[in-house]
Amino acid sequence: MRELKITPIKNGTVIDHIGNGMALEVLRILDVRSLDKDSTVSVAIHVRSGKLGWKDIVKVENMELSPRNVNAIALIAPTATISIIRDFKVREKRTVDLPPQIVGILRCPNPNCISNQPEPLESEFDVLERRPVVLSCAFCERRVDDFLEHLA
DSSP states (O other): OOOOOOOOOSSEEEEEEEETTOHHHHHHHHTGGGSOTTSOEEEEEEEEETTTEEEEEEEEETOOOOHHHHHHHHHHOTTOEEEEEETTEEEEEEEOOOOSEEESSBOOSOTTSGGGSSOSOOOEEEEEEETTEEEEETTTOOEEOOOGGGBO
């Protein structure tokens, strides 16, 4: 079998153990279009994994994730791990973990919810279940379990 190697990054973030086919959604969350043009972004889709069967991997040079990005990734890729790379070495590695409340990451699917009105407030969702993830809007109590179409 032939292997394709992805070049290491000096500084940045590696997001591994993303569910198969979700890497492009992770890129959307990270808004990689806003990165410096000299930053390398590597994406591996449908890679064999002992843990998951198949997985995706995203490597982004010169970016460390905000807590908001980590929470959004946890919604769509709850098995993901995040490694912080500095000077070509893994300096920190952790799994994503959903906090009890998700703020400002999703839009409520209820068009009449106050969070969708021209009010100066962010959306808030309570985590009702973790596997599979089910959320409830803190304002109108609408349940959400399909996050991709509601990512803010």
